Amino acid sequence: MFNVVGLNEFVGTANSELHCWLCQKPVSTRALFCHHCGTIQPVRDIDHFARLGLERRIDIDMELLERQYAALGRTLDPQRFIIRGMGERSHAAKQLESLNEAYDVLREPLRRGRYWLTLHEKEFDEASAANPVVTELRHELEKAAEPCHCDRVAQKAGQALQEGIMGLMQALRGQNWQQANATLVELDGLESILGDVRSRRTQLMPKKEAKAGISGVE
Numbered sequence: 383m384f385n386v387v388g389l390n391e392f393v394g395t396a397n398s399e400l401h402c403w404l405c406q407k408p409v410s411t412r413a414l415f416c417h418h419c420g421t422i423q424p425v426r427d428i429d430h431f432a433r434l435g436l437e438r439r440i441d442i443d444m445e446l447l448e449r450q451y452a453a454l455g456r457t458l459d460p461q462r463f464i465i466r467g468m469g470e471r472s473h474a475a476k477q478l479e480s481l482n483e484a485y486d487v488l489r490e491p492l493r494r495g496r497y498w499l500t501l502h503e504k505e506f507d508e509a510s511a512a513n514p515v516v517t518e519l520r521h522e523l524e525k526a527a528e529p530c531h532c533d534r535v536a537q538k539a540g541q542a543l544q545e546g547i548m549g550l551m552q553a554l555r556g557q558n559w560q561q562a563n564a565t566l567v568e569l570d571g572l573e574s575i576l577g578d579v580r581s582r583r584t585q586l587m588p589k590k591e592a593k594a595g596i597s598g599v600e
């Protein structure tokens with residue numbers, strides 16, 4: 383049918399509670415296609431890892447993620463369903479949408495981290511106390527009088543972001559939920575600073591340079 387790692391999970395053990403919408407034979411929760419009639423199945427309530435045929439782990443093999451995503455994307459290519467009925471086309475389109483959403487969450491460490499917390503039913507508490515690193519950088523940005531000051535803030539924020547992501551993964555691995563939550567708050571703050579740096583820098587740039595669209599900050 384289609385060549386993806388974890389194929390057996392997709393066609394695997396039939397779940398007695400689920401039935402193919404077309405032939406009514408039992409299908410497994412993870413099955414993209416009915417084992418009996420080969421028809422595409424509706425989107426089921428499975429987690430993003432299962433949707434991509436991956437083990438549920440916070441540390442993701444990025445190469446494997448890309449491979450799975452590409453293979454499943456080809457399987458769900460709308461072109462393949464063009465001659466099918468409305469029902470099948472619609473299920474395929476929704477499957478593809480869910481696949482894209484799962485992929486977008488898993489490939490981004492921050493989104494993956496937040497998702498990991500919800501998977502473990504840990505509420506993300508945005509109201510945590512202000513993070514000292516974020517507060518300091520925000521203060522520094524407010525004082526910035528020249529584009530180069532902004533660049534320095536961006537550099538510091540970018541570095542803190544990289545370190546923070548590593549810290550986040552470590553906290554999630556160790557199931558240190560409180561630490562993970564605090565780190566996510568810090569990372570959110572850092573991302574928002576990086577956004578503000580760009581607009582502040584544009585304000586500070588000489589008119590001509592701004593028009594040319596030179597930014598230098600990413």
Ligand SMILES: [Zn+2]
Pocket residue numbers: 402403404405406407416417418419420421
């Ligand atoms: Zn069927």
